[in-house]
Amino acid sequence: MVRRGLSLVELLVTLAVGAVLAATLLAGGRWLILSSERVSRRLLARERGERVLSFLEPRVLHAGLGLSSCRISGMLQRALGRGLPGAPVIAGWPGLVRPLQVYRDSGALLEPAPDEGGVYRGSGLFVLFSLPSGVLLRAPGGGVVSAAPGESVKLTVLSGTLENVDPFAGRPRDLRSWFSLPMAGYPVHLGARNGKDLSLQLADDLPDPVTIPPLSELFLLRCERFRVQNNILYFQEMRSDWYPPNFQPRESGVLALWLEWRPASRILDLWVLTSGGPAVFGPSAKPASWPDDAPWRAEFSNHELYVSRASWRSENL
Incomplete structure (x- = not known):
């Protein structure tokens, strides 16, 4: 006589094996999903x-x-006008060394x-860092200029726009009105602008005159x-x-x-x-x-x- 079906025991075993395989597949799938999520988060x-x-x-x-x-020590504060009523806040910091x-x-x-x-x-x-402004300046007469402490120097804009420069002119307490000329070695304050002429002022307490080359790029001090x-x-x-x-x-x-x-x-x-x-x-x-x-x-x-x-x-x- 030919068997045409499964016994109860065989059916139960088949269901159990299927359940184990399904659970394994689900666990593996969950592990893959979690692993993928972990990689994504890392x-x-x-x-x-x-x-x-x-x-x-x-x-x-x-x-x-x-x-x-x-x-x-102390030179950075002096170069930013330490002791003056309109000096930037950081000029008065005793702990500011670098x-x-x-x-x-x-x-x-x-x-x-x-x-x-x-x-x-x-x-x-x-x-305290400098960023390029894209503004190139020329010294008067196209030669080297020696500026004494506290003196203002007029430099002419050869190229570049002044949109990042103009808003802060004449406001020495706002650090954004201070700039650097890489070859000068000291920060300078933008006192005023007249057309393409910029009036850049040095602090009074600098120890020596400052030499400004014929061409200088103006850097934003931030x-x-x-x-x-x-x-x-x-x-x-x-x-x-x-x-x-x-x-x-x-x-x-x-x-x-x-x-x-x-x-x-x-x-x-x-x-x-x-x-x-x-x-x-x-x-x-x-x-x-x-x-x-x-x-x-x-x-x-x-x-x-x-x-x-x-x-x-x-x-x-």
């Missing part, structure tokens, strides 16, 4: 870190550009990092500082004072910064700890590439993490 964390590095790099590399004569400084972030305050054997470590950054709060990178710009007062968000998903500045070698090392979102497979371990001295909180392990690092040598300091 890539996002990496992109965020790279954006932070790209944003900070030109500022660090241009720190102190055009301020080569302001490297000794155009690049590392800060310790204590939550409410940013305090200059202490000297630890020639290394300054911290989680905040201050940068000052910014950076910190991380609530998993966001914030920054401020120095105008007549820090603006905006409560910082401005720049990049989300940034958990921490760590900086090590070595003035003797002019090298700044920067680590950026970023998140791509919640951890997919449970808590994340502290990355091996995150420095031991850098801040680490237990809540960081709840994120998919990535550490970006850059090392820059600032040739202008």
Whole structure:
């Protein structure tokens, strides 16, 4: 007699095997989905870190550009008119030694990092830097000019537009009215403009006359500082004072910064700890590439993490 069906036992075994295979396939599919999500979040964390590095790099590399004569202690404040009623705020900072400084972030305050054997470590950054304006200037008569401290020099615009220059003329307290001429070595204040003639003034307290070459490019002098709060990178710009007062968000998903500045070698090392979102497979371990001295909180392990690092040598300091 030929069997035409399955016994109950065979049917149950078949169903059990099918259930196991289905569960395995579902678990495998879920694992693939989660793995894909983890990769996606780590890539996002990496992109965020790279954006932070790209944003900070030109500022660090241009720190102190055009301020080569302001490297000794106190000279930068003197060159910005220290003691004068209309001087920029940073001209009165007793702790301002260099155009690049590392800060310790204590939550409410940013305090200059202490000297630890020639290394300054911290989680905040201050940068005084110069940016090209695209404006080329010519000295009177086309020759070299020697300007005494406190003297105004008229230079003529040969090329470029003044849209980034004009709004701040005659406002010395606003740091954006200060500029640098790379070959001069000191900052200059834009007192006034008359057509294509710019009146650039030197501070009264400079130690020596300043030599201005026949042709000079005008650089915008800018000052910014950076910190991380609530998993966001914030920054401020120095105008007549820090603006905006409560910082401005720049990049989300940034958990921490760590900086090590070595003035003797002019090298700044920067680590950026970023998140791509919640951890997919449970808590994340502290990355091996995150420095031991850098801040680490237990809540960081709840994120998919990535550490970006850059090392820059600032040739202008």
